[in-house]
Amino acid sequence: MxxxxxxxxxxxxxxxxxxxxxxxxxxxxxxxYYFSISTTTRAPRQGEQHGVDYFFVSKEEFEKDIQNNEFLEWARVHDNYYGTSLKPINKALEExxxxxxxxxxxxxxxxxxxxxxxxxxxxxxxxxxxxxxxxxxxxxxxxxxxxxxxxxxxxxxxxxxxxxxxxxxxxxxxxxxxxxxxxxxxxxxxxxxxxxxxxxxxxxxx
Amino acid sequence: MxxxxxxxxxxxxxxxxxxxxxxxxxxxxxxxYYFSISTTTRAPRQGEQHGVDYFFVSKEEFEKDIQNNEFLEWARVHDNYYGTSLKPINKALEExxxxxxxxxxxxxxxxxxxxxxxxxxxxxxxxxxxxxxxxxxxxxxxxxxxxxxxxxxxxxxxxxxxxxxxxxxxxxxxxxxxxxxxxxxxxxxxxxxxxxxxxxxxxxxx
CATH class of the missing domain: 3.40.50.300 (P-loop containing nucleotide triphosphate hydrolases)
Structure with missing residues (x-):
């Protein structure tokens, strides 16, 4: 490939x-294959792993990425952000x-x-x-x-x-x-x- | 199927x-599958079989089918007709x-x-x-x-x-x-x- x-x-x-x-x-x-994982600012629940269930990041990181247009899409749900980062998708496509x-x-x-x-x-x-x-x-x-x-x-x-x-x-x-x-x-x-x-x-x- | x-x-x-x-x-x-075969009025060459290589028909049949819109497309090349009959395609799709x-x-x-x-x-x-x-x-x-x-x-x-x-x-x-x-x-x-x-x-x- x-x-x-x-x-x-x-x-x-x-x-x-x-x-x-x-x-x-x-x-x-x-x-x-690469299964696209969402990025979120909410805390991991029991058993959830970074890079498997979600990419868990801080609010500061998420907001910086919004400003740098690094999301395919994102939404704020209650107090937390959820989004799809472009970087891992571009990397996987290039590979x-x-x-x-x-x-x-x-x-x-x-x-x-x-x-x-x-x-x-x-x-x-x-x-x-x-x-x-x-x-x-x-x-x-x-x-x-x-x-x-x-x-x-x-x-x-x-x-x-x-x-x-x-x-x-x-x-x-x-x-x-x-x-x-x-x-x-x-x-x-x-x-x-x-x-x-x-x-x-x-x-x-x- | x-x-x-x-x-x-x-x-x-x-x-x-x-x-x-x-x-x-x-x-x-x-x-x-059904491999679409052309219909022609030219004579079969040695080894060619009706229904395998072509559907071999008479000029009269071919011209009647043209009039009845029974070709997806047809062309006259020199003295012979060549075309794709709709009937076998419709039949195969229905099957x-x-x-x-x-x-x-x-x-x-x-x-x-x-x-x-x-x-x-x-x-x-x-x-x-x-x-x-x-x-x-x-x-x-x-x-x-x-x-x-x-x-x-x-x-x-x-x-x-x-x-x-x-x-x-x-x-x-x-x-x-x-x-x-x-x-x-x-x-x-x-x-x-x-x-x-x-x-x-x-x-x-x-």
Whole structure:
């Protein structure tokens, strides 16, 4: 793999669609990926690690980075900042890695409007049906009723945006879905290699 | 596989880029494909089979099909007609097959302008360099010097259109290239499944 293989894969989809489990399966087959981690000023919770769950930084550092345009996007939620730093993404792309984002429809729109757009392939992942999503969220029994209701409401809104995505993937059979996502990840790399048409032609001619 | 898996994969690239050898390798891994065959009024040459090399039909049949709009495209070359019939393509798509076209840049433009566009994924395949293409054409020693020169001239023109394609694929290492093309073929099917957004959403909601 070399520089020209750098690409971005955006995954969106409702809580409960099984994205995390799917990604674990996909990681067995794809190489040289970088899973994009958010930067935050909130304190680490028990078990959370710097560079794994989040990049934990001070408010001063975060605000300095805002001033230096070092965020792809950022937001202040209550008293804390959350954002996506550009540095690790640029570094991973330069190293020819596949940068994976797990972000919502709004985040997807934002990356599409950024200078990274030429490198992006996006996938909307969901359950076979709304009913199945409800079943999965209820059977996890990890969330309060109101949280589940909010997630289902969000899911109904977010699915209206599937045409903004390159692919729509139903996560029903885990092995089939992971095989499909591996194919999409491979294709994302090949697609991104053409981002500079003139450079490709010049290189081919000489 | 069902109806919703029908998709079209267009392959273009210069004579000598190794498309046929690559396809043979790809066929080991992909299922349910239909390689689009042209229809012609010229007589079969030795060894050519109806339904394998061409659909061989009479002038009367061909002209009747032209009148009934049953060609995606057709042309008269000297005294014979050549064309791409819509029927076998529609049938293959309805059967959920991956329809593969090996056509030039003009043919690609034409399919892109047709009602099939939503189902299309396209790949421009070529050698690692122009020099390598010249070497391959010269070493095949099957073509006259003028034919080789014409092919090289065409290749220089056609590569200017690579940005019209979804993918640009270098056929250097046969196994790598075929693995890449299999990923693209799988992705083409997943992509085509989203062609009717409203139907997908309605199905998911209920």
């Amino acid at each position: 070399n520089k020209s293989n750098g690409a971005i894969l955006i995954l969106s989809g409702p809580s409960g669609c099984g994205k995390s489990t799917l990604l674990k399966e996909v990681y067995k087959d794809i190489k040289d 020819g890695k596949l940068v994976i984002f797990d972000i919502d429809v709004q985040g997807h729109d934002l990356v599409r409007k950024s200078s990274f757009n030429s490198f992006v392939t996006s996938v909307f992942i969901t359950t076979p049906s709304l009913k199945e999503l409800e079943n999965r969220l209820n059977s996890r029994a990890t969330d309060a009723k109101e949280v589940i209701e909010k997630r289902i409401k969000n899911a109904k809104v977010e699915i209206q945006s599937i045409d903004k995505y390159d692919y729509f993937l139903i996560n029903d059979d885990l092995l089939l879905a992971s095989k499909q996502l591996v194919s999409i990840a491979n294709s994302a790399r090949i697609k991104a290699s053409l981002y500079n048409k003139q450079e490709v032609i010049t290189k081919w001619m000489n | 069902n109806k919703s898996n029908g998709a079209i994969l267009i392959l273009s690239g210069p004579s000598g880029c190794g498309k046929s050898t690559l396809l043979k390798e790809v066929y080991k891994d992909i299922k349910d 959920g097959k991956l329809v593969i076209f090996d056509i030039d840049v003009q043919g690609h433009d034409l399919v892109r302008k047709s009602s099939f566009n939503s189902f299309v994924t396209s790949v421009f395949i070529t050698t690692p360099s122009l020099k390598e293409l010249e070497n391959r054409l010269n070493s095949r020693a099957t073509d006259a010097k003028e034919v080789i020169e014409k092919r090289i001239k065409n290749a220089k023109v056609e590569i200017q259109s690579i940005d019209k394609y979804d993918y640009f694929l270098i056929n250097d290492d046969l196994l790598l290239a075929s693995k890449q093309l299999v990923s693209i073929a799988n992705s083409a099917r997943i992509k085509a499944s989203l062609y009717n957004k409203q139907e997908v959403i309605t199905k998911w909601m209920n």
